[in-house]
Amino acid sequence: MNSQPGDRSLPSINEYYSATQLRSDRWSALREAAEGLSREGSEGRKGKKLLQTAEHLFDSLEVIEAYWAFPGASSFAHLRRLLNHANYDELLTAVRRVARALASGAYRRRTVPLSSDELDNEDYEDEAALSPEARALGRPYFEVLIVDDVSEQQERFLRHSLLRMRRSEDPFIYEPVVVPSIEDALIGILFNHNVQAVVVRPGLTLKSRNDLPILSRYLKRVGDPEDVEAIQPHEYGPEACRLIARVRPELDAYLITDRSAEDVAGLDLGICRRVFYNQEDFLELHLNILRGVNRRYKTPFFTALKEYSKQPTGVFHAMPISRGKSISRSHWIQDMGAFYGPNIFLAETSATSGGLDSLLEPRGPIKEAQDMAARAFGAKHTYFATNGTSTCNKIVTQAVVRPGDIVLVDRDCHKSHHYGMVLAGANVVYMDSYPLHQYSMYGAVPLTEIKHHLLKLKAAGKLDRVRMITLTNCTFDGLVYNVQRVMEECLAIKKDLVFLWDEAWFGFARFEPTYRQRTAMATANTLRQKLKEPETAAAWEAQQAKLADAGEEEWLNTRLVPPPDARVRVYATQSTHKTLTALRQGSMIHVNDQDFKGEVEQAFHEAFMTHTSTSPNYQIIASLDVGRRQVELEGFEFVQRQVESAMSIRRAVSTHPLLGKYFKVLTIADVVPETYRASESTHYYDPQQGWTDKWAMWAEDEFVLDPTRITLAVGGTGWDGDTFKTKILMDKYGIQINKTSRNSVLFMTNIGTTRSSVAYLIEVLVEIANELDELLDDASKMERRSFENRVAALVEHVPPLPDFSRFHDAFRADGDTPEGDIRTAYFLAYDEDNCDYLALDDTLMERLDSGEELVSTSFIIPYPPGFPILVPGQVISPEILKFMRALDVSEIHGYRADLGLRVFTKAALDDVLTKKS
Ligand SMILES: Cc1ncc(COP(=O)(O)O)c(C=O)c1O
Numbered sequence: 083m084n085s086q087p088g089d090r091s092l093p094s095i096n097e098y099y100s101a102t103q104l105r106s107d108r109w110s111a112l113r114e115a116a117e118g119l120s121r122e123g124s125e126g127r128k129g130k131k132l133l134q135t136a137e138h139l140f141d142s143l144e145v146i147e148a149y150w151a152f153p154g155a156s157s158f159a160h161l162r163r164l165l166n167h168a169n170y171d172e173l174l175t176a177v178r179r180v181a182r183a184l185a186s187g188a189y190r191r192r193t194v195p196l197s198s199d200e201l202d203n204e205d206y207e208d209e210a211a212l213s214p215e216a217r218a219l220g221r222p223y224f225e226v227l228i229v230d231d232v233s234e235q236q237e238r239f240l241r242h243s244l245l246r247m248r249r250s251e252d253p254f255i256y257e258p259v260v261v262p263s264i265e266d267a268l269i270g271i272l273f274n275h276n277v278q279a280v281v282v283r284p285g286l287t288l289k290s291r292n293d294l295p296i297l298s299r300y301l302k303r304v305g306d307p308e309d310v311e312a313i314q315p316h317e318y319g320p321e322a323c324r325l326i327a328r329v330r331p332e333l334d335a336y337l338i339t340d341r342s343a344e345d346v347a348g349l350d351l352g353i354c355r356r357v358f359y360n361q362e363d364f365l366e367l368h369l370n371i372l373r374g375v376n377r378r379y380k381t382p383f384f385t386a387l388k389e390y391s392k393q394p395t396g397v398f399h400a401m402p403i404s405r406g407k408s409i410s411r412s413h414w415i416q417d418m419g420a421f422y423g424p425n426i427f428l429a430e431t432s433a434t435s436g437g438l439d440s441l442l443e444p445r446g447p448i449k450e451a452q453d454m455a456a457r458a459f460g461a462k463h464t465y466f467a468t469n470g471t472s473t474c475n476k477i478v479t480q481a482v483v484r485p486g487d488i489v490l491v492d493r494d495c496h497k498s499h500h501y502g503m504v505l506a507g508a509n510v511v512y513m514d515s516y517p518l519h520q521y522s523m524y525g526a527v528p529l530t531e532i533k534h535h536l537l538k539l540k541a542a543g544k545l546d547r548v549r550m551i552t553l554t555n556c557t558f559d560g561l562v563y564n565v566q567r568v569m570e571e572c573l574a575i576k577k578d579l580v581f582l583w584d585e586a587w588f589g590f591a592r593f594e595p596t597y598r599q600r601t602a603m604a605t606a607n608t609l610r611q612k613l614k615e616p617e618t619a620a621a622w623e624a625q626q627a628k629l630a631d632a633g634e635e636e637w638l639n640t641r642l643v644p645p646p647d648a649r650v651r652v653y654a655t656q657s658t659h660k661t662l663t664a665l666r667q668g669s670m671i672h673v674n675d676q677d678f679k680g681e682v683e684q685a686f687h688e689a690f691m692t693h694t695s696t697s698p699n700y701q702i703i704a705s706l707d708v709g710r711r712q713v714e715l716e717g718f719e720f721v722q723r724q725v726e727s728a729m730s731i732r733r734a735v736s737t738h739p740l741l742g743k744y745f746k747v748l749t750i751a752d753v754v755p756e757t758y759r760a761s762e763s764t765h766y767y768d769p770q771q772g773w774t775d776k777w778a779m780w781a782e783d784e785f786v787l788d789p790t791r792i793t794l795a796v797g798g799t800g801w802d803g804d805t806f807k808t809k810i811l812m813d814k815y816g817i818q819i820n821k822t823s824r825n826s827v828l829f830m831t832n833i834g835t836t837r838s839s840v841a842y843l844i845e846v847l848v849e850i851a852n853e854l855d856e857l858l859d860d861a862s863k864m865e866r867r868s869f870e871n872r873v874a875a876l877v878e879h880v881p882p883l884p885d886f887s888r889f890h891d892a893f894r895a896d897g898d899t900p901e902g903d904i905r906t907a908y909f910l911a912y913d914e915d916n917c918d919y920l921a922l923d924d925t926l927m928e929r930l931d932s933g934e935e936l937v938s939t940s941f942i943i944p945y946p947p948g949f950p951i952l953v954p955g956q957v958i959s960p961e962i963l964k965f966m967r968a969l970d971v972s973e974i975h976g977y978r979a980d981l982g983l984r985v986f987t988k989a990a991l992d993d994v995l996t997k998k999s
Contacts, residue, residue: 099729099773100722101273101296105146109181112139116177119170136165145294149270151225151257152189153180155237157196172198190223221255222379222715225276226371229322230283231262247368254375264313264322265290265301271330272300272595275719278378279334279371282322282354283361288313299775316341320349327352329595332458332714334374336367378714380454382447384704386437391428393436404430429704432697441466441698442691451707458714459592460603461654461672465690466706468698470667471586472498474655476505478671479550480689481682482580482653483508487549488901490535493886494524494949495554496584500941504908504954509547509901511535512886512953515557518753519882521795522824524949525753526561526785527553529568530638535900536575537634542898550580555602556588558821558948559828560791561753564784565605567641569652574622574642580651580675587791589656589670590724590833593717596780597788602654606674609650619646651675661832662717663709668702720833727835728790733767734844735794740851748793748826750779750786758784790831794847797825797876799854800869815846821948825876881968884951887959890937890986892994906994907955907986911939916990919982922967926983930960937991939984942966943975952976958985 098104115136124133140162147158161180164173176196183189228240237260244258256278261270263286271277288311292298313321323335331353338358339346346357355374358367395405402408406427409419419427431438439446448466456464467474475498483489485507491499493512503510513531515524532551539548551572556562565583572579583602591597598604612618622643629637654672658664675682712720735747746752751764761779766789768774780786796806803822811817811827821828829843858866888894889902910916917939920926930936938952944966951962966974966983977983 098296099733099767100726101146101300102275102722103726103730104296105143106184108139108143108146109177109184112136112143113174113177113181115139116170116174119165120174123170124168133165140165142294145292145297146273148292149259149261149266149274149297151259151276152183152194153196154257154259160196191220221253223276224254224256224278224375224715225274226256226258227267227270227274227277227280228258228260228283229262229264229267229280230260230285231287232260232285243362243364244368247365252372253379254372256371263287263290264318264325266292267322268325268329269297269300271326271333273297275716275722277333278375278715279336280322280326281336281338281367281371282319283338284319284340286318286322288315288318320346320351320354323354324350324352327354330718331460332378332593332717334371336370338367375715378458379711381704381707381711382450382454383439383700383707384451384711386439386447387429387700387704390431390433390437391425395431395433395436401430401432403427404432406430426701429701431700438700441468441703442694442696448703451703451710455670455706455710456672458710459654459656459670459672460601460607461674463673463678465671465673466703467669467671467694468667468702469669469693469695470659471584471655471657471669472496473693474669474671475499475552475582475584476502477686477689477693478582478653478655479503479506479508479552480692481686482550482582484549485905486547488539488544488547489549490532490551492527492553494557495552496586497941497943497950499552499584500904500950500953504905507903507905508549509895510889510904510953511539511899511901514885516755517883517885519880520877521748521752521793521826522880522883523559523753523793523826524557524883525559525755526555526557526563528758529564529571529784532568533571533575533638533642534634536572537637538899539901540575541634542896544899544901545576548576548579550582552582552584554584554586555600556585556591556788556791558587558791559753559793560587560788562588562600562786562788564782564786565600565602566608567784569605569609569650570644571642573644573648574625575637577645577648578651578677581653583652583654585654586657586669587660588788589658590661590713590717590721593713594721594725596776597721600780600786602652603672603674606650606652609644610674610676613644613646613648613650618643622646649676651677658706658709663705663712663833665699665702665705667699668706668709670706717833724790724831724833724835727837727840728792728831729766729773730837730840731792731829731831731843732789734840735847736767737769738844738848740855741847744796744798744851744854745847746795746798748795753787753793754783754785760784792829792831793823793826794829795826795877798873799850800872800876802876803827810850811846817843817846824880881965882961884959884961884965887957887962889955890935890957890991892937892991892998893955902955904954907937907939907953910986910990910994911954911984913990916986917984918987919984921982922963927960927963930958930963935991936983937986939986940976942977942983944969944977945973945975950976958983 115132118132119129119136122129122132124130144158147153148155161173161176164176175198179194179196183194188194232240240260241258259270259274261267265288267280269290269292271280290298319337319339323337326333326335333353335352335354336356336358337351337354338361340361343359351357356370404427406419406424409415409427434440439448441448444452452464452466456462475496479499479502483506487508488511489503489508490511490513491503492515494515513527513535515527518525536548539545553563553568555565569581581602585602588601591601592604622645625643629640652674656670656672658670659666659668732747735741735745749765750759759779760782763774763779766774766776776789796803799806801810802824803826807819807822807827811819819827819829858869861869888900893902893907895901920936936958938954938956938958940954941950942952943950951965952958
């Protein structure tokens with residue numbers, strides 16, 4: 083059942099990006115149809131139409147509901163009988179209750195009675211309206227997917243047997259859902275976000291009988307469909323466990339088998355936590371299911387902090403706010419106590435004992451919490467930071483890079499990397515991202531640019547000094563690298579290269595399968611496996627023979643294979659607070675480095691000490707612990723919802739007739755040039771072609787766009803990005819965003835974005851467009867011309883973004899390769915006598931044109947775009963100067979308009995050159 087038979091009152095399935103939205107809208111539509119039937123009956127033209135709609139809705143929901151425990155197959159059949167028997171009033175009561183329980187989440191807390199004979203006192207209860215305390219008292223609910231092709235009667239027996247095991251002391255409550263096949267199991271875990279555990283039983287089959295495209299689409303995400311076809315029946319159980327691990331590794335799987343223990347032992351069972359040889363040991367299964375979920379639910383540090391805050395303690399150290407004492411006794415700051423409530427102060431402590439732990443030397447609950455985070459994020463070690471990813475980047479750089487090491491860095495990376503290079507004394511090779519001149523934005527660094535630099539360093543005999551490469555994934559604007567390809571090809575040139583992936587914006591990516599394949603940690607684990615495979619060694623040897631006499635061009639154009647003895651050395655830094663639940667500055671460093679223990683650990687410890695406060699904030703650490711629990715249990719659901727919201731915005735803006743006049747949502751084709759798009763995908767949503775499935779492009783393209791980051795070109799409104807952000811969105815409509823370019827603003831959806839906030843944003847954009855329409859309707863000729871000039875200035879006359887020029891010779895080892903000693907340049911500027919100030923006027927340009935070398939003493943960072951257009955020691959090029967002069971932003975860090983551009987004196991540079999020679 084994959085389409086609707088001519089019912090024009092309902093949106094077509096193709097209009098839905100997600101089956102979850104489809105499900106919720108279908109229930110609302112069924113409620114409306116039931117209201118109509120109850121009011122009108124099914125006679126007459128209108129009644130017949132209503133009946134037809136209701137029947138169609140039942141058909142389409144039946145397929146969907148097979149994957150959910152509530153309302154469940156038997157209740158659903160009961161509703162259908164009510165329709166068939168024309169019992170419309172009863173039907174209305176039941177459908178209303180189901181729709182309401184689905185929307186409010188009431189089914190998670192109690193049985194929802196469907197018959198009007200039973201009172202549903204809590205009809206109007208909305209889960210979101212309950213106090214946090216009331217919600218925290220309830221037992222969390224989840225669903226267990228049982229995979230077995232059983233008769234209705236056997237299914238009843240299975241469900242009943244598990245439910246009979248419930249005990250009052252169980253920490254959670256769950257409901258089983260039974261599906262027959264591996265394919266259904268995969269659809270189930272991708273569609274039903276309530277599933278936390280899967281029980282794979284011996285009777286399972288392979289194929290799903292369901293051909294609803296919006297659901298079978300999920301199967302594509304698992305990989306090549308032919309792989310699934312090739313599975314032999316005796317392998318179904320183990321294969322189901324392996325496939326589940328590939329898609330949702332955070333879930334628990336239990337395999338019940340009738341094969342012998344010897345047969346099963348030694349098989350790769352993916353995430354399978356236990357194998358049961360006795361089919362009917364329901365108590366063991368029940369206890370294991372609960373224990374498995376509890377393993378993710380546990381929050382060692384948050385729990386310790388809660389416990390600590392309950393203990394009576396006398397405070398005799400320097401922390402008057404501890405236990406709220408300085409507030410409760412105050413006559414003047416009572417409002418602070420009232421605003422925050424008591425717990426935050428009860429939990430304010432600097433104790434490292436009494437059940438707590440030290441972030442600097444964790445051995446107790448912080449260590450445990452970090453280990454759990456490592457498991458959740460696929461790392462070998464995870465470190466919490468209470469000072470943001472700015473600090474994490476400096477820690478990793480200092481830990482890995484020794485003075486004089488060469489580091490490849492994307493020039494438009496976050497400033498913490500540049501400062502990290504100064505601290506570590508790195509010799510920096512700045513790599514250019516591809517520019518998006520039209521929108522005054524950068525893309526990301528093409529792989530050929532990275533390889534080109536590595537090959538040049540190799541040719542110059544400097545490869546042994548190349549230590550690390552730092553890339554931003556994803557970028558602020560949402561460009562995502564092909565992480566595996568980048569690492570493989572770099573390792574093919576330098577087999578022990580260390581990778582620092584700045585995932586400040588990508589913490590959430592681990593919890594959705596499409597995103598996960600492009601994260602640093604998932605890729606590091608894939609690579610570890612791949613390097614061990616004999617095929618890798620064979621492919622490498624064959625390629626080496628072919629490339630023996632190849633020049634740079636051929637190396638650049640070949641997809642390089644890493645040698646089997648390459649080392650996997652990967653670090654990722656994440657601003658947990660930016661994309662997941664954590665208090666501001668809560669960040670994590672994830673390590674997946676085969677040589678960490680032998681080579682880096684001690685230095686890492688020192689670097690951690692250098693940058694971490696001796697008074698780390700415990701609330702932040704606790705929030706990281708809880709944030710980890712959340713993503714392990716509901717990250718998948720929240721990320722899916724976040725993507726759905728973003729897709730709704732993309733669709734709404736690109737289909738609204740008025741919005742297109744002033745705004746444009748940048749498409750994949752707008753931000754990723756064709757040469758980097760092997761899949762040839764151009765849009766996520768196109769009004770003519772509908773949705774593009776993102777799997778293919780995410781599997782193969784060099785760069786993809788994270789759909790949750792929506793860049794809206796606003797040049798057509800005549801306002802620049804910054805004015806649009808502050809004067810219009812913020813001041814007028816209370817909408818907050820934090821990134822703009824000259825002619826665009828960036829909207830980010832996050833795991834808290836709701837359908838109503840999306841609706842509000844669209845409403846606001848429509849209102850702005852309407853107002854502009856009215857304004858232009860009444861405008862005089864002159865006003866209109868002025869508007870058009872403003873638009874042209876923003877859309878057409880955009881100053882081109884300058885490339886990195888080069889370091890001055892005073893800071894370079896030689897002219898062969900571009901690496902520069904940024905630290906020497908940085909500290910040279912500490913002496914005012916070495917510096918001069920030049921006005922940004924025509925004389926400066928004339929001096930450059932006459933060939934004079936002027937060298938910046940400092941980082942010059944305009945906001946936007948927010949990356950340094952000059953770094954210490956960099957030669958100022960005419961292009962950079964032109965760009966600076968064309969910039970009409972008020973905020974340029976490192977530049978004082980009253981003094982001018984700070985450059986090194988010629989004498990200072992000559993002095994460095996002399997000392998070098
Ligand atoms: C790419 C990137 N890395 C690192 C950071 C710094 O992160 P934090 O704010 O957690 O210090 C940012 C901040 O915006 C960023 O955009």
